[in-house]
Amino acid sequence: MRNPFKLFSLGLQHVLAMYAGAVVVPLIVASSIGLTGEQTAYLIAIDLLTCGLATLLQVWKNKFFGIGLPVVLGCTFTAVGPMISIGSKFGMGAIYGAIIVSGILIFLFAPLFGRIIRFFPxxxxxxxxxxxxISLIPVAITDMGGGSSAGEAFGDLSNLGLAFGVLVLILLLNRFATGFLRSISVLIGLVAGTIAAWFMGKVDFSSVADASWFHFVKPFYFGTPEFHPSAIIIMTLVAIVSVVESTGVFIALGKICDKEITPADLTKGYRAEGLASILGGIFNAFPYTTFSQNVGLVQMTKVKSRDVIVMAGSLLVLLGLLPKVAAATTVIPSPVLGGAMIALFGMVMSSGIRMLSDVDLSNHENLLIIAISVGIGMGVSVNPELFGKLPENLQVLADSGIVAGSITAVLLNILFNMTRRKKNPLDASREKTNTEVA
Incomplete structure (x- = not known):
């Protein structure tokens, strides 16, 4: 594709399609663990930059990494809850130590993931x-009311009006809009909500005025990485779930681009995601995975050129070097963000339910796996002191609802679905005969 203007416009379209998802993640994490406005602006900027670098790593197909498909990478919402949990308990350093280790593990064991994934049906x-x-919904509800710092103003009609106004606008766009306009419904909702909040006197642009136009990347901006076993386990589980999701995206993109995806291609794709997460940890950003909304954009536009994705990645890097752009995002009031978060977090939950739709729910044992793992996970999230009297080494595996629920699901799947002895055809025939006779 040699037309520079067309290349730029198509690349910008990919950036806009994923922009809301890219900036909402750092906004949520920052507000939940109490970062300052300046720190939040830096987090958004470095996230955009690292999204661009991660995208370029994945599209750059070489001997060692990169699947070479038109795919854009960003932070997965699956990581939001775990990062908030880790940051609240251990601090920012533990988040980035866990991200770095999980990225290294993904990179090193990429060839084995074809086997490991069987434990994650x-x-x-x-x-x-x-x-x-489900565990993220309380975060959204808090912001809808005005945020944890709202005090007596929490739940004011002005806050609820903004939150539900944004949510209704997003829903209406998804109902009546089509194509690209529908794909950026969350971004439109955030912009419209912020404009409405400005007329209500709820927006402060001082942070934008104070922000510089350009900055240099500072590795370990939020401090030296710390390595806590429970945090590493949590982020590794998130990374494995992301690999499972990315596998589906890679295969879908391969079909769209008329390219057969081989195990070697998948390995290089996993390695690129591992490298991206390592970069995310070093630059104090996030773990990265494929953005499915951009796959929909490729399918919609029928533009399969990698040059377009290189342009999108380059634009993201450029945006990440401009703090004023990031600072402009931090002016979004909590109620506006909360209204959008309800839709986004609800989609995370519905994504899990959609995965479960591929499960044989007529099988009583599968229902038990879902019921017990979700029950344990939510129970520990609601009351994390449940396992407080266990030995410290065991608490590592039980002090997070996500880890407790995940380990429960894996173990129950092994018990019910992976240890069952395959029946001999002759035995099955005899069993059928005996049943008929009875």
Whole structure:
């Protein structure tokens, strides 16, 4: 594709399609763990930059990494709840230590993931993603009311009006809009809600005025990485779930681009995601995975050129070097963000339910796996002191609802679905005969 203007416009379209998802993640994490406005602006900027670098790593197909498909990478919403949990308990350093280690593990064991993934069938991944989605809803509800710092103003009609106004606008766009306009419904909702909040006197642009036009990347901006076993386990589970999701995206893109995806291609794709997460940890950003909304954009536009994705990645890197752009995002009031978060987090939960739709729900044992793992996961999330008297080494595996629910799902799947002895055809025939006689 040699037309520079067309290349730029198509690349920008990909950036707009994923922009809301890219900036909402750092906004949510920052507000939940109490970062300052300046720190939040940096987090957004470095996330955009690392999204661009991660995208370029994946599209750059070489001998060692990169699947070479028109795919854009960003932070998965699956990581939001775990990052908030880790940051609240151990601090920012523990988040990035866990991200770095999980990225290294994904990179090193990429060739083995074809085997490891069998321990994460839809009944497991669906349960895990459902737990994560449900556990995020309280964060959205808090922001809808005005945020944790709202005090007596929490739940004011002005806050609820903004939150539900944004939510209704997003729903209406998804109902009546089509194509690209529908794909950026969340971004439109955030912009419209912020404009409405400005007329209500709820927007402060001082952070934008104070922000510089350009900055340099600072590795370990939020501090030296710390390595806590429970945090590493949580982020590794998130990484494995992301690999499972990415596998589906890679195969879908391969069909769209008329390219057969081989195990070697998948391995290089996993390695690129591992490298992207390592970069995310070093630059104090996030773990990265494929953005499915951009796959829909490729399918809709029929533009399969990697040059377009290189342009999109380059634009993201450029945006990440401009703090004023990031600072403009931080002015979004909590109620506006909360209204959008309800839709986004609800989609995380529904994504888990969609995964579970591929499960044989007529099988009583699968229902038990879902019921017990989701029950344990939500129970520990609501009352994390449940396992407080266990030995410290065991608490590592039980102090997070996401980890407790995930481990429960994996173990129950092994018990019910992976240890069952395959029947001999002759035995099955005799069993059928005996049943008929009875």
């Amino acid at each position: 839809p009944v497991v991944t669906g349960s895990v993603v459902t737990i994560i989605g």
